[in-house]
Amino acid sequence: MRIVGVVLALVGWLIPVVGLTITQSTSARFILALLGIAVTLFAIMGVLNKAHLKNAIWKS
Amino acid sequence: MKFREGMKTVCLCAAMLLLLMCGLGAWAQSQAAPAASAPAAAPAPPPAPAMDQPLDVKAAAPPSTDTLAAQGDPGGTSTGTVSDVVVSDTKKGLTLADVVNQAGQNRIAINLVWTLVTGFLVMFMQAGFALVETGLCRAKNANHTMMMNFMVYGFGLFAFWVCGFAIQMGGGAPYSTLGGAYSLNSEKVITLLGKPWGLFGTHGFFLSGATYDVGVMVLFLFQMVFMDTALTIVTGSCAERWKYACFAVSSVFMGAITYPLFANWAWGGGWLSQLGNNFGLGHGYCDFAGSGVVHAVGGLSAMALSMIIGPRIGKYNRDGKPNAIPGHDMVIVLTGCFILAFGWFGFNPGSTLAASGNGALRIGTIAVDTMLAGCTGSFGAILYMWLRYGKPDASMSGNGLLAGLVAITAPSGFVSTVGAAIIGFIAGVLVCVSVEFVDRVLKVDDPVGAISVHGTNGLWGVISVGLFADGTSNYGGSWNGVSGSVRGLFYGDASQLVAQLIGVGTLIGFIFTLSYVAGWIMDIIIGQRVKAEDELEGLDLPEMGALGYPEFVLKPETVTFSGVAAD
Numbered sequence: 001m002r003i004v005g006v007v008l009a010l011v012g013w014l015i016p017v018v019g020l021t022i023t024q025s026t027s028a029r030f031i032l033a034l035l036g037i038a039v040t041l042f043a044i045m046g047v048l049n050k051a052h053l054k055n056a057i058w059k060s
Numbered sequence: 061m062k063f064r065e066g067m068k069t070v071c072l073c074a075a076m077l078l079l080l081m082c083g084l085g086a087w088a089q090s091q092a093a094p095a096a097s098a099p100a101a102a103p104a105p106p107p108a109p110a111m112d113q114p115l116d117v118k119a120a121a122p123p124s125t126d127t128l129a130a131q132g133d134p135g136g137t138s139t140g141t142v143s144d145v146v147v148s149d150t151k152k153g154l155t156l157a158d159v160v161n162q163a164g165q166n167r168i169a170i171n172l173v174w175t176l177v178t179g180f181l182v183m184f185m186q187a188g189f190a191l192v193e194t195g196l197c198r199a200k201n202a203n204h205t206m207m208m209n210f211m212v213y214g215f216g217l218f219a220f221w222v223c224g225f226a227i228q229m230g231g232g233a234p235y236s237t238l239g240g241a242y243s244l245n246s247e248k249v250i251t252l253l254g255k256p257w258g259l260f261g262t263h264g265f266f267l268s269g270a271t272y273d274v275g276v277m278v279l280f281l282f283q284m285v286f287m288d289t290a291l292t293i294v295t296g297s298c299a300e301r302w303k304y305a306c307f308a309v310s311s312v313f314m315g316a317i318t319y320p321l322f323a324n325w326a327w328g329g330g331w332l333s334q335l336g337n338n339f340g341l342g343h344g345y346c347d348f349a350g351s352g353v354v355h356a357v358g359g360l361s362a363m364a365l366s367m368i369i370g371p372r373i374g375k376y377n378r379d380g381k382p383n384a385i386p387g388h389d390m391v392i393v394l395t396g397c398f399i400l401a402f403g404w405f406g407f408n409p410g411s412t413l414a415a416s417g418n419g420a421l422r423i424g425t426i427a428v429d430t431m432l433a434g435c436t437g438s439f440g441a442i443l444y445m446w447l448r449y450g451k452p453d454a455s456m457s458g459n460g461l462l463a464g465l466v467a468i469t470a471p472s473g474f475v476s477t478v479g480a481a482i483i484g485f486i487a488g489v490l491v492c493v494s495v496e497f498v499d500r501v502l503k504v505d506d507p508v509g510a511i512s513v514h515g516t517n518g519l520w521g522v523i524s525v526g527l528f529a530d531g532t533s534n535y536g537g538s539w540n541g542v543s544g545s546v547r548g549l550f551y552g553d554a555s556q557l558v559a560q561l562i563g564v565g566t567l568i569g570f571i572f573t574l575s576y577v578a579g580w581i582m583d584i585i586i587g588q589r590v591k592a593e594d595e596l597e598g599l600d601l602p603e604m605g606a607l608g609y610p611e612f613v614l615k616p617e618t619v620t621f622s623g624v625a626a627d
């Protein structure tokens with residue numbers, strides 16, 4: 001799951017970066033930037049952090 | 061009704077008559093002005109003095125050295141004269157070229173001294189961080205926490221000297237305010253999808269060769285102390301359970317690779333700074349003094365490592381409910397906050413890298429913006445805590461001050477005092493909300509709140525440039541190679557906000573991930589966390605071999621929790 005989280009976080013970063021070359025519209029780039037941030041935050045908080053909480057020291 | 065209509069007509073006619081009279085008057089004035097007679101032929105200007113011809117120094121009436129030797133100069137009216145201008149050829153004497161060169165050197169000297177002195181202030185912030193972090197940790201870990209903050213200076217500096225500076229600034233020349241630093245002219249650029257993407261610099265390893273240069277040295281010192289600020293942030297969130305050896309390796313990696321990479325992209329001429337030139341996004345990613353480059357990099361790396369290391373024993377019950385683990389000395393925490401606030405006068409105003417030319421006289425505005433944001437940051441935090449919990453909380457008030465300072469760091473060169481006050485206040489509230497979120501929802505243990513102060517508010521600072529930059533600054537007529545002044549959404553440029561958001565995405569998507577992967581590998585190879593019995597005893601003896609307070613009798617663990625019992 002950690003690898004999935006890492007890959008997803010990188011994908012979230014690349015969405016707005018690649019989007020720069022696809023569209024010249026400021027509004028479209030704005031939406032892609034927000035989308036990318038949302039994907040990365042989900043990867044960090046929803047995937048990576050969850051994987052760590054599964055084996056948290058306070059659960060043992 | 062008829063009366064109203066009548067009055068309307070009368071008023072309309074009166075207005076038209078008035079306009080006609082004004083127009084007539086203006087026309088009459090223009091007609092009355094006599095035609096200017098053709099000017100007499102201007103006398104030919106005297107020939108310009110040749111740059112290399114000797115000047116008549118006696119005409120400047122330099123003071124006699126015999127008189128100065130006999131009487132001194134108590135009023136300072138005879139010190140600093142034409143006699144002090146450096147002469148390149150003593151046989152020829154003073155020339156216009158000498159005077160012009162001296163003016164140029166004076167400008168660069170002012171800028172070098174300014175940058176150095178502000179860099180010294182930032183270096184002193186290490187003491188502030190050390191006090192804040194140690195005070196917020198338990199006494200049994202005081203030596204260990206202090207030693208992390210002490211040695212991060214050396215580990216980071218060494219890594220930066222070896223390769224970090226070259227990666228960060230190796231391709232960013234010219235730095236005109238510091239004399240050029242022209243040897244920093246090699247950036248690794250790749251062409252992708254038809255655009256150039258600067259990735260990292262390649263000149264300046266060990267500060268050798270052509271980078272053994274006076275301007276480069278000043279730039280190195282200033283950038284190094286910023287880098288060290290980012291590194292020391294991580295020590296706070298990982299305190300009380302981090303192996304000292306892992307801290308050392310992590311710091312070297314961060315000073316050599318993680319920090320310099322993003323700093324190159326933002327400040328070294330890399331792709332983020334060129335978003336304006338290449339893609340028309342405002343002035344590219346703008347980060348005046350490092351909310352993103354320094355604080356968000358540090359805060360996000362701190363979060364990555366805190367997740368990997370895990371929470372302190374006793375921080376969470378078996379049901380996931382968090383327990384407060386108070387620090388041992390609020391006096392040094394708030395003293396540390398003051399030291400940081402003082403050092404921030406170097407952090408933000410110093411980022412002009414100049415006090416002469418290139419719009420550098422804005423240093424006063426930047427300093428006031430910095431003060432104000434810190435002030436309103438503490439207001440936001442103290443208000444939030446007082447209203448929510450019934451008491452003004454000392455540690456959160458300190459963190460509120462720091463959050464305001466972190467948030468203003470990026471926009472400080474571009475915003476008004478009103479903007480600064482708003483940014484700071486929001487930061488003060490945001491840090492409190494973020495601490496609760498990280499602690500209770502994410503269940504990531506952060507003894508000092510570094511993730512919220514630096515990570516969350518570093519990102520807020522980056523975004524606030526895209527909102528509040530007011531277009532009044534002028535640093536040589538351009539920023540990041542795009543002419544004009546930086547302007548945010550509220551002042552007419554939405555594309556600047558997009559550039560900032562791409563910076564935010566890079567910070568959380570790339571920098572966090574890089575730190576996470578590096579920390580994960582280190583955990584597999586070395587193991588990041590200390591043994592449970594060492595953690596419960598306190599890291600001072602097992603890790604450092606000596607107590608921070610050897611004459612104090614430390615009380616046994618008093619945090620009540622269900623779960624692992626402390627002996």
